[in-house]
Amino acid sequence: MxxxxxxxxGRRLDADDPRHFIVKIEVYAAATPLEISRDDLARDHGNEIRRLIDQMSQTDPDEIENRTYRRFRFDLCGECQRAFLTAPLGKR
Ligand SMILES: [Zn+2]
Incomplete structure (x- = not known):
């Protein structure tokens, strides 16, 4: 099992324990709608892509994930689940 x-x-939980809860959290950058102009289409995107790749190669992969997308999964007992639902962000 x-x-x-x-x-x-730290309380031990069985997989089929009815007091076992799973919390999944996704954190990602809020995106605004893209507006593409004729000037955008005419630009040299190759240079911009090379600049971005060079910039990313010098950045810590964890930092790149922190700026774009992170997913978390937590197992909680019933007591901690109720506390989480009361204040998901740690404040009331
Ligand atoms: Zn707990």
Missing amino acids: IRYECDKC
Whole structure:
């Protein structure tokens, strides 16, 4: 049997435990709608792509993920699930 631990308090949880809850969180950059002009289409995108690749090759991969997309998964016991629902961001 697969056993889990509450990621908040450390309590042991069975996979089929009715007091076992899973929290999934996605964090990503809010995007604004793109507006493409004729000037945008006429630009040399090759240079811009090369500049971005060069910039990314010098940046820590974790930092790139932090700026774009992160996904988290937590296992919680019933008590910690109720506390999470009361204040998901840690404030009331
Ligand atoms: Zn807990």
